[in-house]
Amino acid sequence: MIGRIDTGTVAMNRKSHPTRERILDAAEELFARDGFAAVTVRQIMRKADADVSLAYYHFKSKRDLFDAVMLRRVDHLNSIRLDALENVEQRHSGDRATVEEIIAAFTQPLLELLASDHEEWRHYFALIAQINNSTEFGGPLMTRYFDPLVARFIEALKKAMPECEPEDLYWCYHFLSGALTLTFAETGRIDNLSGGICKSSDMTSINTRMPTFIAAGFEAVCRGRRP
Amino acid sequence: MIGRIDTGTVAMNRKSHPTRERILDAAEELFARDGFAAVTVRQIMRKADADVSLAYYHFKSKRDLFDAVMLRRVDHLNSIRLDALENVEQRHSGDRATVEEIIAAFTQPLLELLASDHEEWRHYFALIAQINNSTEFGGPLMTRYFDPLVARFIEALKKAMPECEPEDLYWCYHFLSGALTLTFAETGRIDNLSGGICKSSDMTSINTRMPTFIAAGFEAVCRGRRP
DNA sequence: GCCAAAATTGAACGATCGTTGAATACTAGT
DNA sequence: ACTAGTATTCAACGATCGTTCAATTTTGGC
Numbered sequence A, B: 001m002i003g004r005i006d007t008g009t010v011a012m013n014r015k016s017h018p019t020r021e022r023i024l025d026a027a028e029e030l031f032a033r034d035g036f037a038a039v040t041v042r043q044i045m046r047k048a049d050a051d052v053s054l055a056y057y058h059f060k061s062k063r064d065l066f067d068a069v070m071l072r073r074v075d076h077l078n079s080i081r082l083d084a085l086e087n088v089e090q091r092h093s094g095d096r097a098t099v100e101e102i103i104a105a106f107t108q109p110l111l112e113l114l115a116s117d118h119e120e121w122r123h124y125f126a127l128i129a130q131i132n133n134s135t136e137f138g139g140p141l142m143t144r145y146f147d148p149l150v151a152r153f154i155e156a157l158k159k160a161m162p163e164c165e166p167e168d169l170y171w172c173y174h175f176l177s178g179a180l181t182l183t184f185a186e187t188g189r190i191d192n193l194s195g196g197i198c199k200s201s202d203m204t205s206i207n208t209r210m211p212t213f214i215a216a217g218f219e220a221v222c223r224g225r226r227p
Numbered sequence C: 001g002c003c004a005a006a007a008t009t010g011a012a013c014g015a016t017c018g019t020t021g022a023a024t025a026c027t028a029g030t
Numbered sequence D: 001a002c003t004a005g006t007a008t009t010c011a012a013c014g015a016t017c018g019t020t021c022a023a024t025t026t027t028g029g030c
Helices: A019-034 A041-048 A053-058 A062-091 A099-115 A119-132 A138-160 A166-185 A189-193 A203-224 B019-034 B041-047 B053-058 B062-091 B099-115 B119-132 B138-160 B166-185 B189-193 B203-224
Strands: none
Touching (some): A019 A041, A041 A053, A062 A099, A062 A119, A062 A138, A099 A119, A099 A166, A119 A138, A119 A166, A166 B166, A166 B189, A203 B203, B019 B041, B019 B062, B019 B119, B041 B053, B041 B062, B062 B099, B099 B166
């Protein structure tokens, strides 16, 4: 982290780590930090330690490279979250699942991935954080990649709170989405604000608080505005 | 001036609306939609209906123009929110203020500005939405512009919940910040997800739910983990 | 009406952008 | 060893980027 312009390569033994993957790694990191438009294909390839034209050989264009970065991890993400949800539902075959348990199934797999300091995932989540709050990319991309799973979670929440109006449910999910994705950005803002008490990277602290916070919000809104 | 390609100027009578302001308006809208790096100075000046070099005459550089866009509205924003907070505190000179009231003072002035379809503010808030979730810009900019006010709100929350650990308080504010700024982005994602039941632009619906949601979250976290 | 200051114009600068194509090196299967 | 396909290198393309500068027009105080 020395020097603003890092020529630092993604490294790893160049043989065990195929070029295609090295390009994706470098692109992921730079897109996450600076955004799609701010990053140059030449920057990416410098970091990947490969020639510029290889970006267009392995992927067709800068935009397609971006999509490849997105697609590389989205299936695994949706898979582990669905597993967590089904796990909760199996534990409650007779009775109702708690809202907090369902929320935890939604957030915990991601936060655990972030906690297990795999750099790769940190960058990917930071990228999602940016996309989610982007007026242009935000809607379409998040919808395409994650909303099938989200719809599944909302179904589960409907069962857990049958008296809740759908409109309330969707807005509450909106709040959840915002709170979760800001966490992914790790902007360091809370570090300053709290005078060092809190650390942006401390996913354990978030993991213990987020489900409680969000579940209470869901229940207050849904119960509060019932006719 | 004949045969100009109409990409939609910021218009208004060119006399009553000075060039400097027209540039700021155009920059605000484009930065908000596409992000700092994706926007071209030439795009901005085309929309502002002025020559490229005027951007560098009125502001020194693209980056300084960006800062000017930010600074133009930040004082007014902090002012109306501080007023709202002081209003709450005056109403409760003897007893404690409700957490929900304090949160409402934090969110309502912004949401009302967004509801009163002044396009100008819509763009500004969308810009904040992007910055807040940006790994590079996010921390420093938000800290500089808004954290003095935020610290003031957190003081008020401490008084409203004296038993609450500061660490919990800061994390809860983090969740609030994420939920609020995603709202600003108006990505249209919730429109799709809800099948049309919810609209990203419906600030009234958000305004009636957000304080309830967030206040319940604060109280659950702070009460739940008290020793 | 004069004149200095402020505002606007038009043209250009080097740098760098995304992208391409032709030539070369490497890696199988036979 | 030959070959076919895959992977990599090198050099370049037109376009457009942020920025500057000299010349011109407009403005406001006297």
